Amino acid sequence: MDVAAEVERGRDAFAHQAWSDAYAVLSGADRAEPLGPDDLVRLATAAYLVGRDAESGAATERAHHAYLGLGETAHAVRCAFWTAMPLLLRGETARGGGWLARARRLLDDGRLDCVERGYVLFPQGLRLVHKDPRAAHALFGEAAAIGDRFGDEDLVTLARHGQGRALVYAGETAAGTALLDEAMVEVSSGRLSPLVTGLVYCSVIEACEELFDLRRAQEWTAALSHWCAAQPDLVPYRGSCLIHRSHVLQTHGAWPDALDEARRARERLAATPGRGVLGMALYQEADLHRVRGAFDRSEEAFRQAGECGHRVQPGLALMWLAQGRVGAAAAAIRSALEETPDRLRRARLLAPYAEIMLAAGDVPAAREAADELTGTADELDAPLLRAVAAHVRGAVLLAEGEVGEALDALLVADGIWGEIEAPYDRARTRVLLGLARRRLGDAGTAHLELAAARKAFRELGAVPDLARLDSLAGVAPGADTGLSPREIEVLRLVATGRTNQAIAADLVLSEKTVARHLSNIFGKLGLSSRAAATAYAYEHDLVGRRWAE
Structure with missing residues (x-):
């Protein structure tokens, strides 16, 4: 093998974004003769983009040590950063934090003034973005300033997008989305590295979905799909792209297509270590099975999503509600809401919570949820x-x-x-x-x-x-019953064996109102029991009619 020629061929494939070819050629050359650190970075990047996370991490670590051996500390710090980020995004905080600590120590020991100082600030901001968005915004701002000073567009875009997300979580939605849009303009330019491009695409679309900003989510999902289509062997971002497309398709009623995209995402992501993203795909698949009534498949997919560390509420609670398990649904959604302080995440839980509380007959709790949701909606617009x-x-x-x-x-x-x-x-x-x-x-x-x-x-x-x-099927009142339309609805449901609580849930009433209707029914018809009311409903053909055929 002419190793030098193979390395050149691998570099050319990398430059043309032929990631699978770049990985195959560079890894082959590396087996024949160890690559230098610059080519190890190329190998690591290509490996990551085709879903070979373990190989990517190993190559990045080797590049880190090789740069240290050459006295190129700043490049070694950059490698430590890119070793840490995938670990942190997968939830491996101990290992990821260890690599960041090493990066900071190298910077401090060498008293280096380099752009890598800004990169090391980025994950610190991510750690704080939910807990203390103001502090996160300051860290991202410091990173952006370093990126500007060194002319590093990757770092500037990462930091600006981080500032945008921090402002959103701080309640400054308009200013936050403006920064996210600015970051996406840079991403769409094609000037950024593929790792930063994919990371920012997915993060911004996630932010749009959190903000219920369907227009932006659709626009940036289309852009991500176009970027991925030009690189068909991409794995990590293409999986996320499919999930986001599935969300959009579900909203617009294309459920079979949405389910296909969710399945493809799950299959593509199943072999990768990113369990959190796989959990997203499984949850989306579970939710689509839920609304279609395939409860066995839905429950299994929810279980698997939970095993990946993904939250299974509100979808699982809504499935239980559809199955008539109102008590289980209420307990689950109540716990989920109590454990969620973040206003944007709460907004996604409040509508299912209100629906389940109404089914359980707890109208005051549903009212509180409606009021909070209205306040958030007014704020986000x-x-x-x-x-x-x-x-x-x-x-x-x-x-x-x-x-x-x-x-x-x-x-x-x-x-x-x-x-x-x-x-x-x-x-x-x-x-x-x-x-x-x-x-x-x-x-x-x-x-x-x-x-x-x-x-x-x-x-x-x-x-x-x-x-x-x-x-919920209702009937027009018979001329001889003397009952109102609502009273006939209640009577029909009594005849099906439903309790007052179940009738309240079906008709979106309080149990107190149902009890009042029953009292009126018994009084008007001269009945004294639910059994007598059931017999009357069947005798007068008030069971089984439909108003919406």
Whole structure:
């Protein structure tokens, strides 16, 4: 083998972003004759990008020691940084922290004034970004200043994006998203290294999803997909890209395509050490199985996501709710919310929490969640979150008997869902709109709302929602019953054997209101027991009718 020629061939493949070829050629040359530190860095980068994390880490460590042997301490520190970052991102904080400590010691012992001082500040900022975003912002700012001074675009972009995320967590959303956009302009320019490009792409899209900023998430996901498509052998970022695409497709109602993307992400990531990202893929797959009613598959995928260290709420609690396990769902979602102080993460839990609390008959708890969610939505001013908050507010107002106000809130949600093309969420809101209009005596419009919801659920394959729509089926009052439409709904559900708590959940009422309806029913019909009410419902053909066929 002409080792020198092979090394040149490996360098050329690396320059043309042919990562698999670069890895194969450089690793072959390295077996024949140990590479120098610069080529070890190329080998490490190519190995990482094709999903060979162990080989990447080993090559980076060798480059670190080789640079030290040559007295090139700054380059050795850079290698220590890139050894630490993948470890930290995978949750291996002890090893990752050890490499960062080594980097800081080398900088201090050598009293070096170099750009690597800024790189070492970056993971320190990441560690604080949730706990103390102001302190994190200051560290990122210091790193950006060092990057500017040395003309290092990679470091400047990493630091600016870090500042953006810190501002978001500090509550300064507009300023934070402006910095994230600025960082993405640099990323899209193609001037940055592939490791920094992939890291910032995924981090910014994650921030957009946390902010419920669907427009930005779609835009940057499309850009990431384009970047990945040009490098088909990419592994770590292509897996993340597929997960983000699955989220977007799910929102827009393309559930089979979303499930395909989640599966592809899971398969691509299964062989890599990044268990946290694999957990994201598994959770997404589990959630798609949940809304389609494939509960066995959903529960298994949630279990596997949990084993990867990914949070399984609110998805698992919502699955239990759909299965009728209201108590288990309530306990799980309550614990999840209590353990989540961060306002953005809480925002993602509050809507499921309110839904489950209403099912459990705890209207005051649902009201608290609705109020907090509305406050966060007003602060962020993201259309997606405003729609979620309006839907939850409408559901709670319905349960409280404030039907007119509920209708206003639900119409707001319905309008936004239509604008952002979210058919599933819109169908769920239209169910509540139908119930509200029925309670206001507008049976004709109620029928249209419920029929539209049924059609959407059927087209999506939303089996649990179709089943719930059937359980909510109402009928027009018979001429001889003397009962109101709501009382007939309650009577029909009594005849199916439901408890007051279950009826309250189905009709989005409080248990107290259900009890009052039952008292009225018994009084009007001269009945004294639930058994007698059940017999009456069957005798008068009030069971099994539908209002939304």
